[in-house]
Amino acid sequence: xxxxxxxxxxxxxxxxxxxxxxxxxxxxxxxxxxxxxxxxxxxxxxxxxxxxxxxxxxxxxxxxxxxxxxxxxxxxxxxxxxxxxxxxxxxxxxxxxxxxxxxxxxxxxxxxxxxxxxxxxxxxxxxxxxxxxxxxxxxxxxxxxxxxxxxxxxxxxxxxxxxxxxxxxxxxxxxxxxxxxxxxxxxxxxxxxxxxxxxxxxxxxxxxx
Numbered sequence: 001x002x003x004x005x006x007x008x009x010x011x012x013x014x015x016x017x018x019x020x021x022x023x024x025x026x027x028x029x030x031x032x033x034x035x036x037x038x039x040x041x042x043x044x045x046x047x048x049x050x051x052x053x054x055x056x057x058x059x060x061x062x063x064x065x066x067x068x069x070x071x072x073x074x075x076x077x078x079x080x081x082x083x084x085x086x087x088x089x090x091x092x093x094x095x096x097x098x099x100x101x102x103x104x105x106x107x108x109x110x111x112x113x114x115x116x117x118x119x120x121x122x123x124x125x126x127x128x129x130x131x132x133x134x135x136x137x138x139x140x141x142x143x144x145x146x147x148x149x150x151x152x153x154x155x156x157x158x159x160x161x162x163x164x165x166x167x168x169x170x171x172x173x174x175x176x177x178x179x180x181x182x183x184x185x186x187x188x189x190x191x192x193x194x195x196x197x198x199x200x201x202x203x204x205x206x207x208x209x
Contacts, residue, residue, distance in 0.1 A: 016060050020180045021163040022154065023056055023063070025049055026170045028193055030086060041193045046088040048187030053092070053165070056183065061163035063101045066093055067154060068167040072107040079103055089167045096165065104157045108149050115142045147174050154180070 028045050057063060070085055071078045079097050082090040097103055118139035126132040155177040158164045168174075176182055 016181055018161050020158050020160065020177075021061055022158065022176065022180050022182045023053065023163065023165045024182055024184045025053075025089065025092075025165060025167045026184075026186075026190060027069070027086060027089060027167055028190070038196065041189065041196050042088075045187065045189040045193050048189045049088075049185060050092065052185050052187055056185070057163070060183070061161075062099075063096050063165050064162040065158050065164035066096055066101050066103040067106045067150075067164060068093065068103070069150070069169065069172075070107060070112065071103070072105050072109040072112055074103055074105040078105060086167070092165075093167075101165075104153065106150055106153045108146070111142065111146045111149055115139075115146050118142055143173075147172065151175055151177070 028042060030042070053063075068078070068082055068085070068089060071081050073081060076097075079090070079093055082093045082103075093103060118135060121135045122132075122139055126135065151174050154164070154166070158180065
C-alpha cells in the first residue's frame, strides 16, 4: 500500500534508508481551454507537487530515475515527448533531467499503441453487445500486459537505494516490486481539484435531466 504524503506529517528518513523509493505523482487532466476556474486549481496542484517533491528529496533521497506513462523513449527524446503530453509534468522532468536524473523509457511502443487503439474503440460507443464484449476483453488483456511491462521496467532500472519519480494517472493497478517503497504524493490541492470536477459533473447531470 503506497504511503500517502498528504497524510504523513513527518516522513522519517530512517524508515526508507537503503530502500528503493518511488514518488508517485498523479497526472491531473490538462485544463480545458478558457476554463479559468479549473486552470486555477490545476496550477495550484502542480505548484504544491513541486513543493512536496523538494521536501521529499531533502528527507528521503534525490531523484535519480524518471518515469512517465505514454513515453516509450528515454533520454532527451523522451523529454521532448513529455512536453507534448503535459506541460507541468514536463517542466518537472526537464528540471530533474538537467540535474542529472535519467528519464527511462517505461512503455513498450507496440503494447502502448495497441492499448490506445482498444481504448479508442471503447470510446466510439459500440452498438453490438458482442462487439463491445470482444473489444473490452482485448482492452483488459492488453492493459494487463502493459501494466506488467511498466512494473518490470521500473524494477529493472531503479537501482538499489535509488529514488525515482513516476507520473501516471490514478487507478493504474500496477503491482510494484515488493522492495520498492511507493510514496503517493497527495497535496491538498489534489482533493480540491477532484471535488471541483465532481461538482461540475453533478451540475451537468442536473442540466441533462
